Amino acid sequence: MTRHDRIAVLAHGRFPDDARAAIELIRYGRPEVVAVIDTARRSPVTSQLVRTLPQIPIVREFDDVDEPVDALYVGIDLARDGPTAELSEPVRRDVRAALAAGGDVVVSRAGFPVDDPEFERLAADGGGRIVDVGAPPPGRPREDDRSADVDAEVLLTVGTDRYVGTSSTAFELVAAARERGVDAALVPMSHVGVLLEGPGVSLDRVPTGRVHDAVDGLVRERGERHDLLVVEGQGAICHPGSSGQICGLLHGARPDGLVLCHSAGRELMHGYDVDLPSIPAYVDLYERLAAPVAPTTVIAGALNTMNVATPSAAREAVDDFAERLGAPATDPLRFDADALLDAIDLG
């Protein structure tokens, strides 16, 4: 993928609550986000809607972006209402406008018609491209032995539930490692991750039997070029909606270490009237499940303390989590990722 320096992010109708990719692109993306495009435009700037974000203009359509950009990133889930849903007219309009202006359009979801004749013609005329950064690997799964290790240190973020920060923790870890001068790379596994550091794999587009294969391929390829890989985990081994994903990632990535992510105070499984297993039970389960294929251990923990009011209470919650975990822990978003980085063997 061509490297983009300045981009606009499409988030029609959904910024900020349902436009996670837009937010993470602003926070962690390499290219500078010069505008968020949203027909709803709940505020003129992002920082008024999400206080931890910098002040970036929100405009109603691509033609209102008043600085030149290299690309339009589609930062919402176009397949939310089914993989064959049609693009809404505002999305079509802005994709057309971006291509007509000679820019690229970057997407990572089922739901985008990659061979739309109008888009293809506009791309050909303008010199831009439609880039799909989250496509599943082609062909049949490999079944040969892949027991051999890669040189890079490989970490995988795993959760105690859905929505506990497996993605954010991976993003923070990579950013913090780079700040320390470590040659780190994300192995993106979500819609959001591939927009940040694509090309990669958007797991929601991969059939179950291919997850191990998809992550294995990326780990091998990037493991040759970097010293630290952080595989963006998705969900929890006991959550029905994500257990299959994380299981495939665990066996496919063959990580040297796991970072267990949890949300302070979370007791019931997301969407289920079921108690979350204890932290030690989770550590045990992840390690047992990995052991037959590639033994690994939980080396650190990341606690999301967003719902904890004061910093001192958050510190206390982190300490308590570390104790139950039997490993160092932090809230990488609220504090910093030092405790995680210190736990990594970068020999």
Add this chain to the structure above:
Amino acid sequence: MTRHDRIAVLAHGRFPDDARAAIELIRYGRPEVVAVIDTARRSPVTSQLVRTLPQIPIVREFDDVDEPVDALYVGIDLARDGPTAELSEPVRRDVRAALAAGGDVVVSRAGFPVDDPEFERLAADGGGRIVDVGAPPPGRPREDDRSADVDAEVLLTVGTDRYVGTSSTAFELVAAARERGVDAALVPMSHVGVLLEGPGVSLDRVPTGRVHDAVDGLVRERGERHDLLVVEGQGAICHPGSSGQICGLLHGARPDGLVLCHSAGRELMHGYDVDLPSIPAYVDLYERLAAPVAPTTVIAGALNTMNVATPSAAREAVDDFAERLGAPATDPLRFDADALLDAIDLG
């Protein structure tokens, strides 16, 4: 799906080694298989190639089938070389011929062009239909609480490795239960299973995050109409190529009991230079993984003794397996499924 009484099964170039669905349709299918269609035609009859099969003619093309049929079932993996591979000319020819004769064409794989204009026209003219029995569920995954149990007794077959008989055991269990007069149904999860008792879900077409949802929907729907459901498991919780699938099935099906399937003498994981975990370790892992969502236990075991030469050595292997399992066991294909059926609580 219309019930078919007499069918032909397409297996071009691949019967018997790579035409599992054709074999299982002959063994377990409700409709009578009157011919296998294979351009390679390695023998005039199936029983000369697979000695446990009845004697069914093998012909080179649909027009050579000399008895009338209701439908042509596509019994090979059309997507083997990628989901967008084109149909080979012999496949196209026979699909055309079946539709032209007014029959249905039943498929369950990615790789079949469901809206092919020529096929659609022929179907419209002849009165037949193209039936896709393995399509993934449409729309978004449900995330509401699904803790409530279904009335039917639900079993799930789980493996110690790939290719140890999770499908065959499920097929045998359903057949044996019906022989005892139990109202049993398969919950099919494979290409083969959906051709046998479709419509269902062919897991290789379901994205990882949807497996639990797909199986849950089928279990609920069929659980209202039957007393015993056997969910066709796929692979093993420690095999990278299938761990995600079986994990999603375990959490999505919420089975009342598990049947652990193993292959006699298997020590290394299929395709990996890795020792298989012990039988007790597997029992422990499956039960631990299920516990937080819906506790279940391994109630019986199925041992594939195909590679054991004598019946007495096979009996010995089964006894040894039962002992390590701490539960009754059998080889349902070589002996019978009584030990499995006796272990089921049909109260």
